[in-house]
Amino acid sequence: MPPDLLGPTLALSGILFSIGVLGALLRRNAIILFMCVELMLNAVNLAFVAFARYYGFGGHVLVFFVMTVAAAEAAVGLAIMLALFRHNQTLDLQDINLLHG
Amino acid sequence: MHTVFWIFFAGAVVSAAMCVLRRNPVGAAMWLVATMFSLAGIFVILDAPFLAAIQVLVYAGAVMVLFVFVIMLLNLDITTTDLRGSLSIGGAVAVTGLLAVELGALWAYTPERLAQEFLPAGGAAFPGAIPAGAASSNIVLDVARPLFDAYLVPFEATSVLLLAAVVGAVVLAKRRI
Numbered sequence: 619m620p621p622d623l624l625g626p627t628l629a630l631s632g633i634l635f636s637i638g639v640l641g642a643l644l645r646r647n648a649i650i651l652f653m654c655v656e657l658m659l660n661a662v663n664l665a666f667v668a669f670a671r672y673y674g675f676g677g678h679v680l681v682f683f684v685m686t687v688a689a690a691e692a693a694v695g696l697a698i699m700l701a702l703f704r705h706n707q708t709l710d711l712q713d714i715n716l717l718h719g
Numbered sequence: 720m721h722t723v724f725w726i727f728f729a730g731a732v733v734s735a736a737m738c739v740l741r742r743n744p745v746g747a748a749m750w751l752v753a754t755m756f757s758l759a760g761i762f763v764i765l766d767a768p769f770l771a772a773i774q775v776l777v778y779a780g781a782v783m784v785l786f787v788f789v790i791m792l793l794n795l796d797i798t799t800t801d802l803r804g805s806l807s808i809g810g811a812v813a814v815t816g817l818l819a820v821e822l823g824a825l826w827a828y829t830p831e832r833l834a835q836e837f838l839p840a841g842g843a844a845f846p847g848a849i850p851a852g853a854a855s856s857n858i859v860l861d862v863a864r865p866l867f868d869a870y871l872v873p874f875e876a877t878s879v880l881l882l883a884a885v886v887g888a889v890v891l892a893k894r895r896i
Contacts, residue, residue: 622829623721623724623764623765624828624829624830624833625825625826625827625828625829626724626728626826627761627765628822628825628826628828629822629823629824629825629826630728630731630732630761631822631825632818632819632821632822632823632825633732633819633822633823634731634732634735634754635818635822636815636816636818636819636822637732637735637736637738637739637815637819638735638739639814639815639818640739640811640812640815641738641739643803643807643810643811643814643815644739644802644803644807644808644811645739645801645802645803646801646802646803647744647795647801649744649786649789649790649793649795650739650744650747650801652786653738653747653748653751653786654738654739656751656778656782657735657738657739657751657754660754660755660758660778663758663770663774664758664761664762667761667762667765667767667770668765669833670765670767671765671766672830672833674865675861675862675864675865676865676869676870678767678769678770678861678862679862679865679866679870681767681770682770682773682862682866683870683873683877685773685774685777685778686877686880686881687877687880688778688782689777689781689782689881689884690880690881690883690884691884692782692785692786693785693884693885693887693888694884694887694888694891696785696786696789696888697887697888697889697891697892698891699789699793700789700792700793700891700892701891701892703793709793709795710801
């Protein structure tokens with residue numbers, strides 16, 4: 619990597635993270651919200667890889683852990699989606715108020 | 720090399736924006752796959768070809784197939800918009816724009832500044848860190864050595880986490896709540 623790509627890479631990481639936050643705030647579909655979380659995790663992975671150039675392969679190992687946690691989160695999260703959809707026939711977050719009291 | 724980087728840069732930003740803005744969940748998932756492919760290309764430019772392969776296999780492959788599978792299984796109604804109210808949209812855009820400007824300011828960050836601010840006294844910043852330039856030609860070996868040495872305990876904890884996730888997914892998908 620040419621050394622002057624560190625700044626643009628970190629900026630891309632920040633922009634992707636912001637887009638993920640925007641989607642999570644904007645959309646009411648629970649599955650799209652999950653995809654936005656995946657987008658944010660990917661953005662963080664990019665920052666890890668960019669810094670790993672300078673701090674060694676610990677960054678690559680942490681990307682592995684992030685991917686593992688993301689996979690586990692997707693499996694459990696989508697199982698929750700299935701159970702929720704079976705329970706009230708929608709994934710619109712405004713209609714899901716199980717914990718509303 | 721720079722041109723390729725900028726192509727992947729633009730591809731990642733555009734496909735991420737399309738992923739957020741598409742109404743159809745399947746379309747959004749496809750655009751997210753495009754984002755992950757762009758990120759894999761950037762990983763290659765950043766000297767992480769093994770992570771690029773894992774990114775394509777695990778993220779763009781396994782995780783996104785799971786997403787598309789669930790979307791199609793649920794057969795969601797996409798005739799109505801799923802955006803929040805206009806007040807929430809204004810607030811979300813304002814907050815996110817501020818966040819993007821703040822994080823985008825990292826554009827000016829340089830390796831010299833990184834060294835100036837965070838150069839560790841002893842040389843290695845993290846356990847298992849390999850100084851840049853000392854990397855061998857075997858990238859898998861380079862990644863595996865810290866994974867099974869300094870990060871062995873987190874690695875084993877990850878296996879327990881995966882087991883818990885598998886059991887939890889099975890239980891959740893089986894029972895009625």
